[in-house]
Amino acid sequence: MRTYDFAPLYRSAVGFDRLANLLEAAASGDGAAGYPPYNIESVGDNAYRIVMAVAGFKPDELSVDVKENVLTVTGRKTANDDAKRYLHRGLAERNFERRFQLADYVVVNEAALADGLLSISLRRELPESLKPRRIAITSAQAPAIEGQVAA
Numbered sequence: 390m391r392t393y394d395f396a397p398l399y400r401s402a403v404g405f406d407r408l409a410n411l412l413e414a415a416a417s418g419d420g421a422a423g424y425p426p427y428n429i430e431s432v433g434d435n436a437y438r439i440v441m442a443v444a445g446f447k448p449d450e451l452s453v454d455v456k457e458n459v460l461t462v463t464g465r466k467t468a469n470d471d472a473k474r475y476l477h478r479g480l481a482e483r484n485f486e487r488r489f490q491l492a493d494y495v496v497v498n499e500a501a502l503a504d505g506l507l508s509i510s511l512r513r514e515l516p517e518s519l520k521p522r523r524i525a526i527t528s529a530q531a532p533a534i535e536g537q538v539a540a
Contacts, residue, residue, distance in 0.1 A: 424481060424483070424485055425441050425442050425443050425464070425481070425485055425487065426441070426442045427439055427440060427441040427442070427487070428440045432510075435512060435513040435514070435515075436510070436511070436512050436513075437495075437510075437511040437512075437513075438508055438509065438510055438511065439460075439489065439508070439509040439511065440506050440507070440508050440509075441462060441487065441506065441507045441509075442505060442506060443464055443502070443505060443506070443507045444480065444505035445466075445480055445482045445505070446464050446466065446482075446502075446507075448502050450464060450465055450466060450467060451463070451464050451502065451507060452465075453497065453500045453507075453509060455491070455496075455497050458490065458491045458492075458493065458495070459488055459489070459490055459491065460488070460489040460490075460491055460497060460509070460511075461486065461487070461488050461489075462485075462486070462487045462488075462489075462507065462509070463484075463485070463486045463487075464484060464485045464486075465484050466482050466483065466484055491511070492513065494513055494514055494515050494516070494519075495511050495512070495513050495514075496511070496512055496513075496514055497509060497510070497511055498510040498511065498512050
């Protein structure tokens with residue numbers, strides 16, 4: 390049985406708490422749910438990347454959709470009419486659907502396929518009303534009493 394240490398994800402990915410919990414739950418499941426393998430990287434402040442190993446898939450066989458904070462990556466292999474005779478078939482070219490629960494205010498910027506890796510760029514974009522603000526502190530002079538001169 391594999392165990393995964395998600396502690397670095399908790400420390401560096403603010404807002405991904407629910408995603409990390411779902412990852413832990415998925416990691417403890419059966420092996421069929423582990424296809425295709427993926428990494429989640431922190432690539433800067435509020436910027437993340439999901440990289441999935443999808444060797445053998447063409448861009449038109451993959452789809453990336455977001456609905457209600459759920460990122461869904463789907464791979465549908467087109468039927469191959471070639472009657473190949475395999476001596477060993479070790480490459481997994483099966484259909485898949487992988488779901489990721491996104492934190493609030495996380496948007497998908499882009500998806501790119503290169504060298505058998507699907508990279509999905511994510512960014513956390515907080516609305517201005519939720520961003521921290523620094524409030525300037527001013528010094529207020531006590532008002533002078535009428536008829537007296539301030540010393």
